[in-house]
Amino acid sequence: MKRAFPYPPARDLAIALGEYLMPHCEKLNIAGSIRRGNAAVSDIELICLPALESRSLALFSPPQTGPSEAFIKTVHAIGTPLKGSPNGRYMRLIPYLPLEEGKQLPVWLEKGNTELLVLEGIELDLFIPQPEDYFRQFAIRTGSAEYSRKIANAWVRKGWCGTEQGLRKKATASTGYRQEKPSGSARMKMPSAHPSGPTKNRFSNGSTCRTMKPAMR
Numbered sequence: 001m002k003r004a005f006p007y008p009p010a011r012d013l014a015i016a017l018g019e020y021l022m023p024h025c026e027k028l029n030i031a032g033s034i035r036r037g038n039a040a041v042s043d044i045e046l047i048c049l050p051a052l053e054s055r056s057l058a059l060f061s062p063p064q065t066g067p068s069e070a071f072i073k074t075v076h077a078i079g080t081p082l083k084g085s086p087n088g089r090y091m092r093l094i095p096y097l098p099l100e101e102g103k104q105l106p107v108w109l110e111k112g113n114t115e116l117l118v119l120e121g122i123e124l125d126l127f128i129p130q131p132e133d134y135f136r137q138f139a140i141r142t143g144s145a146e147y148s149r150k151i152a153n154a155w156v157r158k159g160w161c162g163t164e165q166g167l168r169k170k171a172t173a174s175t176g177y178r179q180e181k182p183s184g185s186a187r188m189k190m191p192s193a194h195p196s197g198p199t200k201n202r203f204s205n206g207s208t209c210r211t212m213k214p215a216m217r
Contacts (some may be wrong), residue, residue, distance in 0.1 A: 048128060
């Protein structure tokens with residue numbers, strides 16, 4: 001069973017991480033139990049679309065488009081990797097926390113914020129979906145688990161399936177499933193993923209997910 005951490009410092013750390021990553025992302029949102037405003041949280045969940053760039057990965061190889069080098073370096077600067085890669089769709093890290101007074105602190109964290117020491121051992125789940133799948137993943141990762149099951153069951157009942165390219169219509173054919181993009185007239189009515197609690201997201205550029213800034217301690 002995962003350890004529970006207090007909400008206020010976990011929220012502050014999520015905001016600090018988001019603000020450090022955001023200059024290298026097209027979109028970034030806080031998800032999970034912190035977005036829901038739970039009194040106790042088990043981890044930090046962020047979902048983002050990294051800024052992309054085209055570069056050659058080897059001599060004489062053709063250029064490939066992927067997360068920018070600045071995004072990759074920044075992800076590695078915020079914590080110790082446990083699983084995944086910033087070039088993939090998911091990564092788990094243990095964020096760096098303030099050290100003892102007089103020792104060097106992580107560059108992204110305000111000096112003197114020792115309240116975050118209570119978060120020792122908390123893990124960061126960083127989700128990096130395809131652009132077409134961003135808001136489906138955002139809804140799922142906001143949770144709770146019961147909510148995620150509810151919306152997943154809703155789209156399955158309506159004949160849709162989740163893919164890395166977002167929701168697609170399933171149609172049985174001789175060659176298997178044929179995937180179709182949802183049209184404007186095929187929008188599904190699902191429970192809202194927007195939380196009623198005090199912690200909402202403010203990192204997403206130009207999207208409806210931009211919301212107020214929780215007060216930093």
